[in-house]
Amino acid sequence: MIEQLSWxxxxxxxxxxxxxxxxxxxxxxxxxxxxxxxxxxxxxxKGGHTNNKIRVSTKEVRSVSDDLDMLIAFDQExxxxxxxxLHSGGIIIGDAKFKPVKPEGCKAELVIIPFSEIAxxxxxSLMKNMVAIGATSAALGVDTATxxxxxxxxxxxxxxxxxxxxxxxxxxxxxxxxxxxxxSVQTLSLKKADGKNRMFMIGNDAIALGALAGGARLMAxxxxxxxxxxxxxxxxxxxxxxxxxxxxxxEIAAATMAIGSNYAGVRTLTASAGPGLSLMMEAIGLSGITxxxxxxxxTQRGGPSTGLPTKQEQSDLLAMIYGTHGEIPKIVxxxxxxxxxxxxxxxxxxxxxxxxCPVILLSDLQLSLGKQTVEPLDxxxxxxxxxxxxxxxxxxxxxxxxxxxxxxxxxxxxxxxIPGTKNGIFHVTGVxxxxxxxxxxxxxxxxxQMEKRLRKISNLSFPFPIYKRExxxxxxxxxIGFNSTRGSIEEAIPRLEEDGFxxxxxxxxxxxxxxxxxxxxMLERAKKVVVVEHNATGQLxxxxxxxxxxxxxxxxxxxxDGNPFLPGDIHQQCKEMLVNGHI
Numbered sequence: 001m002i003e004q005l006s007w008x009x010x011x012x013x014x015x016x017x018x019x020x021x022x023x024x025x026x027x028x029x030x031x032x033x034x035x036x037x038x039x040x041x042x043x044x045x046k047g048g049h050t051n052n053k054i055r056v057s058t059k060e061v062r063s064v065s066d067d068l069d070m071l072i073a074f075d076q077e078x079x080x081x082x083x084x085x086l087h088s089g090g091i092i093i094g095d096a097k098f099k100p101v102k103p104e105g106c107k108a109e110l111v112i113i114p115f116s117e118i119a120x121x122x123x124x125s126l127m128k129n130m131v132a133i134g135a136t137s138a139a140l141g142v143d144t145a146t147x148x149x150x151x152x153x154x155x156x157x158x159x160x161x162x163x164x165x166x167x168x169x170x171x172x173x174x175x176x177x178x179x180x181x182x183x184s185v186q187t188l189s190l191k192k193a194d195g196k197n198r199m200f201m202i203g204n205d206a207i208a209l210g211a212l213a214g215g216a217r218l219m220a221x222x223x224x225x226x227x228x229x230x231x232x233x234x235x236x237x238x239x240x241x242x243x244x245x246x247x248x249x250x251e252i253a254a255a256t257m258a259i260g261s262n263y264a265g266v267r268t269l270t271a272s273a274g275p276g277l278s279l280m281m282e283a284i285g286l287s288g289i290t291x292x293x294x295x296x297x298x299t300q301r302g303g304p305s306t307g308l309p310t311k312q313e314q315s316d317l318l319a320m321i322y323g324t325h326g327e328i329p330k331i332v333x334x335x336x337x338x339x340x341x342x343x344x345x346x347x348x349x350x351x352x353x354x355x356x357c358p359v360i361l362l363s364d365l366q367l368s369l370g371k372q373t374v375e376p377l378d379x380x381x382x383x384x385x386x387x388x389x390x391x392x393x394x395x396x397x398x399x400x401x402x403x404x405x406x407x408x409x410x411x412x413x414x415x416x417x418i419p420g421t422k423n424g425i426f427h428v429t430g431v432x433x434x435x436x437x438x439x440x441x442x443x444x445x446x447x448x449q450m451e452k453r454l455r456k457i458s459n460l461s462f463p464f465p466i467y468k469r470e471x472x473x474x475x476x477x478x479x480i481g482f483n484s485t486r487g488s489i490e491e492a493i494p495r496l497e498e499d500g501f502x503x504x505x506x507x508x509x510x511x512x513x514x515x516x517x518x519x520x521x522m523l524e525r526a527k528k529v530v531v532v533e534h535n536a537t538g539q540l541x542x543x544x545x546x547x548x549x550x551x552x553x554x555x556x557x558x559x560x561d562g563n564p565f566l567p568g569d570i571h572q573q574c575k576e577m578l579v580n581g582h583i
Contacts, residue, residue, distance in 0.1 A: 001189050001190070001191045002069075002188055002189065002190060002191065003057060003058045003059065003190075003191050004055065004056060004057035004058065004059070004061070004065075004190075005055070005056045005057075005069050005070065005140065005188055005190055006053065006054075006055050006056075006065040006067060006068045006069045006070070006085075007024070007053070007054050007055075007056065007068075007069065007070045007072070007136065008051050008052065008053040008054070008068055008070070008071050008072065008082060008085075009021055009024075009051065009052050009071075009072040009074075009129075009132065010049065010050065010051035010052075010071070010072070010073060010074065010075075010077075010078030010081070010082055011049075011050065011051075011073070011074030011075050011078055012046075012047055012048065012049065012050070012074070012075060012077075013041060013042050013044065013046055013047055013048050013049070013050040014046035014047065015074055015129075016126060016128075016129040017050050017051065017052055017074070017129075018039065018041075018050075018052060019129060019154075020052070020072070020129035020132055020133060021037060021039075021052035021054055023129075023130075023133055023147065023150055023151070023154065024054065024133050024136060025037055025054050025056075025200065025371065026150050026200060027142075027146045027147045027150050028056050028142075028146075028193075029198065029200040029373060030146075030149070030150075030197075031142075031146065031193050031195065032193035032194045032195040032196045032197075032198075033056050033057060033058065033190070033193040033373075034056075034057045034058070034059060034060050034061050034198075034372075034373040035054060035055065035056055035057075035061070035200060035371070035372060035373050036054070036055045036061045036062060036063060036064065036370065036371075036372045036373070036487070037052060037053065037054040037055070037370060037371040037372065038052075038053050038064045038366065038369075038370045038371075038564060039051070039052045039053075039369060040052075040053070040563075041310050042310060043225070043306075043308070043309045043310045049077050049078065049081060051078065051081075051082060053065075053068070056190065058190075058191055058192075058193055058194070060373070061372075061373075061487070062337060062372065062486060062487025062490065062491075063487030063488040063490075063491055063564075063565075063566070063567055064488075064564055064566060065566070065567075066085075066566045066567060066568040067085055067086070067087050067090075068082065068085035068086045068087070068090060069086075069087070069089070069090050069091070069188055070090060070091045070092075070093070070136065070139060070188060071083070071085075071086060071090070071091070071092045071093070071108070072093050072132045072135070072136060073092060073093070073094040073095065073100060074095050074098075074115070074128070074132075075095075075098050076098050076099075076100065076101065079092060079094065079100060079101070079102065079103065080103060083102065083103045083106045083108070084106075086106060086107075086108040087107075087108070088107040088108070089108075089188075090107075090108035090109070091108060091109050091110075091111060091139060091188065092106075092108050092109065092110045092111065093111045093112075093113060093132065093135050093136070093139070093177065094110065094111070094112055094113070095112075095113065095114070095115040095116055095128065095132075096112050096113060096114040096115070096116075096117065097114070097115070097116040097117070100112055109181075111135075111139075111177060111180050111181045112180060113131070113132075113135050113173065113176045113177060113180055114176065115128035115129075115131045115132055115135075115173070116128045118131045118169065118172050118173065118176065119131055119169060122165050122168060122169050122172075123165055127165065127166060127169040130151075130166045130169035130170050130173065131169045131170070131172060131173035131176070132173060133147065133170050133173060134169065134170035134171055134172060134173025134174040134175075134176075134177070135173040135174060135176060135177040136173075137170065137173075137174050138173070138174035138175075138177040138178050138181075138187075139177055139181070139187050139188055140187065140188055140189060140190050141187055141189035141190070142190070144167070144170045144171050144174050147167070147170055148167060151163055151166050151167055151170075197376075198373050198374060198375055198376065199373070199374040199375075199376065199377070200371060200372070200373055200374070201338060201371065201372070201374055202229060202338070202368065202369055202370065202371045202372075203335075203338050203341045203363055203367040203368045203369070203370065204226070204227065204229035204230045204233065204299070204363075204368045204369065205229065205233050206338045206339070206341040206342040206345070206374070207230055207271075207297055207341050207342070207345045207361065207363065207368075208229070208230045208233035208234050208237070208345075209233070209237075209342055209345075209377075210341065210342040210343065210344070210345025210346045211230075211234065211269050211295075211345050211346075211349070212234065212237055212238065212241065212243075213342075213345075213346055213379065213382055214267065214345060214346035214347075214348070214349040214350070214382070214384065215267045215349060215384055216234075216238075216243070216267045216268060216269050216295075216349060217238065217241065217242060217243035217244075217266055217267060217268070218238075218243055218244060218245075218246070218258075218261050218266050218267075218268040218269075219231060219234045219238065219243075219244075219245045219246070219268065219269050219270065219271070220245075220246045220248050220253070220254045220255075220257035220258045220261070220268065220270050221245070221246075221247065221248065221251075221254050221270045221271050221272065222247065222248050222249070222250055222251050222253075222254050222272065222276065223247070224251075224272050224273045224275070224276050225273065225301065225309050225310055226273060226299045226301055226309075226310070226365045226368045226369050227271040227272050227273050227276075227297060227298075227299040227368065229368070229369070230271045230297060230299075231245060231247070231271065250279065251270075251272050251275075251276035251277075251279040251280050252279050252280065252282075252283060254270040254272070254276075254280070255270055255279075255280040255283035255284065255287075255294070255296070256283050256286070257270075258270045258294055258295075258296075259283060259286060259287050259290070259292050259294055262292050262293045262294055262352070263290075263292050263419065263428070264418070264419055265389070265391070265418040265419075267293075267295075267349050267353075268295070269295040269296070269297065269348075269349075270295075270296055270297070271296070271297035271298075271299065272296070272297070272298065272299075273298065273299050273300065273301050273309070274298070274300060274301060274303045274304075274307075274315075274316050274319070275303075275305070275306070277296070277298050277316065277319065277320070277323070278319075278323075280296065281323050281324050281325070282324075282325070284296070284323075284324050284328075284330070284358050285324045285325060285326055285328060285430075286430050287328075287357065287358040288324065288326075288328025288329060288330065288357055288358060288453065289326075289328060289430060289432070289453070290428055290429075290430065291356040291357065291405075291406065291414065291416075291453065292356065293349075293352035293353045293356055293357070293358075293359075294352060294357075294358040294359070295348045295349055295352050295358075295359050295361065296358065296359070296360050296361070297345075297360075297361045297363065298316055298320055298360055298361070298362050298363065299363045299364065299365060299368040300313055300314050300315065300316045300317075300362065300363065300364040300365065300483075300534075301313055301364075301365050302315075302365075302560075302562050303315055303316070308562045310365070311365065311562030311563070312364060312365045312366045312484075312534055312562060312563060312564045313364070313365070313534050313535060313560060313562065314364050314482070314483055314485075314533050314534035314535050314539070314540075315534070315535040315536070315537075315539065315560070316362070317362070317482075317511065317533075317535070317539040317540060317543070318539045318542070318543075320332050320360050320362055320511075320512075321511065321512045321543075327450070327454065328357065328358070328453060328454075329355065329357040329412075329453050329454055329456050329457045330357060330358050330359075330360065330457075330512060331348075331351050331352075331355065331357060331358070331359045331360070331457060331460065331510075331512065331513070332359075332360045332362055332510075332511045332512040333347070333348060333351075333359070333360070333361055333362065333462070333509060333510055333511070334361075334362040334363075334482045334483050334508065334509055334510075334511050335361070335363065335367070335483070335509065336367070336467060336481070336482065336483055336484065336485075336486035336507045336509065337367075337486065337487075338367070338372055338374045339374055339375065339377070340509065341361075341363065341367065342377055343381065344361060344509070345361060346382055346383075347462070347463075348361045349384075350383070350384065350385040350386075350387075351460075351462070353385070353386045353387045353389060354385055354386075354387035354388075354413070355387070355413060355456050355457055355460065356387065356388075356413055356414070356416060356456070357453075357456065357457065362482075362483065362511065363483060364483045364484050364534065366483075366484035366564045367483050367484040370484065387413065387416070388413055388414065388415045388416055389416050389417075389418070390415055390416065390417050390418075390421065390424070391417070391418050391421065392421070393421065393422040393423065394417065394421060394422060394423040394424050395423065396423050397423065401436065402425055402426045402427065402436035402437070402438075403417060403423065403424045403425060403426045403436065404426070404435040404436055405417070405426035405428070405435070405436065405437055406426075406433060406434070406435050406436070406437060406449065406452075407435045408435060408448050408449070408452045409452065411455070411456065411459070412452050412453060412454070412455030412456030412457075412458070413456050414435075414452075427439075432445070432446055432449060433449070434449075457513055458513075460510075460513055462509075462510045462515075464509055465508075465509055465510035465515035465518050466506050466507065466508055466509060466510070466515055466518050466519060467486065467505075467506070467507040467509055468504075468505070468506055468507075468522065469490070469493070469504060469505035469506075470504050470505075470522065471502070471503070471504060472502040472503075472504055473525065474502070474525050474526075474527075475502045475503060475504040475522075475525060475526045475527065476501045476502045476503065476526075476527050476528065476578065477496070477501055477502075477503055477504075477526060477527065477528045477529070477530055477574065477578060478503075478504045478505070478506060478522055478523065478525075478526035478528070478529045478530070479492075479493070479503060479504070479505045479506070479530050479532060479570070479574070480505075480506045480507075480508065480519075480529060480530070480531045480532065480540065480541075480544065481505075481507050481508070481531070481532040481533065481540070482507060482508045482509075482511060482533065482540055484564065485507075485532050485533065485534070485565055486507045488532075488564070488565040488566060488567045488569070488570055489505055489507070489532055489565075489570055490505065491567035492567045492568075492570035492571040492574065493505060495567070495571040496571060496574060496575060499575055501575075501578060504522060504525075504526065506519060506522050508540065511540075511543065514543055514546075514547040514548075516547040516548040519544070519548050520548050520549075523544075523548055523549075523550045523553070524550070526553065527553070528553055528555070528577075528578065529544075529550065529553045529554045529555070530554075530555050530556075530557050530574050530577065531544060531554060531555070531556050531557065532557045532565065532570060533556070533557075533558060533559075534558075534559055534560060534564075534565070535558060535560055536558060536560045538556035538558060541554055541555075541556045555577055557570065557573055557574060557577070
């Protein structure tokens with residue numbers, strides 16, 4: 001019996017690879033297992049190798065595993081590309097249609113099953129993925145009846161016969177594995193899970209749900225990988241709460257429409273990836289100078305330009321902080337788990353209205369599209385804060401002057417009104433202005449307004465700017481990361497400690513304004529610092545050095561080949577740095 005399993009299915013894009021993993025994972029999630037799934041897919045609609053790697057465990061997991069226990073192959077390319085991950089006790093289950101062959105040196109067992117033939121006998125070759133699920137079940141010792149409810153939910157609208165045929169495909173796949181493998185193949189039986197109900201979702205769904213729970217009622221966006229799922233989720237859900245999604249002609253329109261809607265008092269968001277954020281930069285500046293709340297989600301992907309649109313990278317960090325022309329207040333937050341993505345989405349709207357500025361919720365492809373088990377969300381934690389928003393009638397001013405929407409205040413935040421509020425009329429423009437919004441180029445006014453705007457985030461209150469794991473008062477090494485690297489870092493730490501190193505961990509959740517005061521004590525108590533990030537230039541490391549110093553201690557551990565960090569990557573490379581004295 002094993003406590004965790006690493007399982008992967010692969011083939012050509014468009015062959016049902018995603019649905020195979022989805023059905024398998026949902027069923028095991030409902031048995032109470034913890035799961036973490038990551039898809040490798042091509043940037044084209046159909047064709048090109050794709051795979052879905054899913055980790056199943058009796059304990060919480062937040063990263064892709066280093067190795068592989070079982071590989072389901074719909075073509076030879078899947079075996080050739082992924083066999084190196086298999087350990088000596090692993091199993092390859094291949095479709096007889098392509099005559100599977102193990103690469104030289106591969107010690108995994110090969111079991112050949114006629115996926116396509118069985119599926120065709122049942123009516124359509126498309127059901128070969130269900131046959132594969134059945135073979136997987138037999139190898140794991142999972143009852144095929146486990147999939148009944150999932151199959152009914154997915155295929156029930158197509159009729160009872162379709163449900164019956166799919167369940168038969170699963171059963172015949174299980175029978176075929178038992179017959180083909182015999183006693184020569186050791187099954188990978190999973191220990192029983194706790195049976196508790198947990199959610200199973202991608203980060204984008206958590207962000208969308210958080211936006212909904214946080215009071216958003218409009219999303220203006222243009223589809224782009226890997227952000228589109230946020231839009232797709234809200235297209236289904238917002239109308240149920242009196243809201244809507246508008247697909248705009250481009251990202252420029254999306255950002256300006258979101259500004260207009262927020263100006264009118266409706267909590268609104270937009271979401272995109274790096275190329276779309278580039279187009280939004282001027283509008284972000286407009287949000288800053290007009291002090292209009294704006295929430296933007298940036299799901300980072302491989303760049304520059306179109307780059308690697310379906311692969312992992314974290315290279316938008318500095319652009320999100322410094323990309324806009326001129327100087328405006330801006331808040332950038334970076335959740336590192338699906339749960340944090342939900343709560344941070346809510347907090348993004350609160351911060352945008354409290355500080356009347358753009359807030360960027362920074363994600364990355366692995367966090368946005370990686371699917372994982374999530375403990376039930378606590379809706380009692382939701383707190384809606386709208387800052388200095390006045391939706392009541394204002395007293396009439398004796399001098400009949402305009403409302404001082406941009407009044408210079410000690411905290412930098414001015415009172416705000418909903419358009420149409422009686423006695424609340426003011427001027428608004430993208431040029432510099434005085435307290436009533438009237439355009440002004442008076443030097444002292446410019447100085448006062450600039451300082452006022454920048455002052456508002458100088459004392460920003462954010463509940464958890466850094467996730468800290470401090471096991472040691474003094475550490476040999478402090479590991480720092482942001483977004484999805486948290487899971488792999490957390491798994492690498494026990495391995496480094498087994499090697500004799502004292503390790504602490506800081507995951508940056510508020511990247512701007514940078515939480516230097518919170519991080520500084522950890523830096524001071526560390527002999528060495530390793531910053532783990534998915535880019536080629538060490539952007540987070542630069543932020544740490546710029547805001548908290550200690551550059552002589554800091555080394556970057558970088559990965560920018562499009563693949564996520566594995567725990568083993570961080571363990572081995574960090575160990576080499578420490579042993580060889582690189583840091």
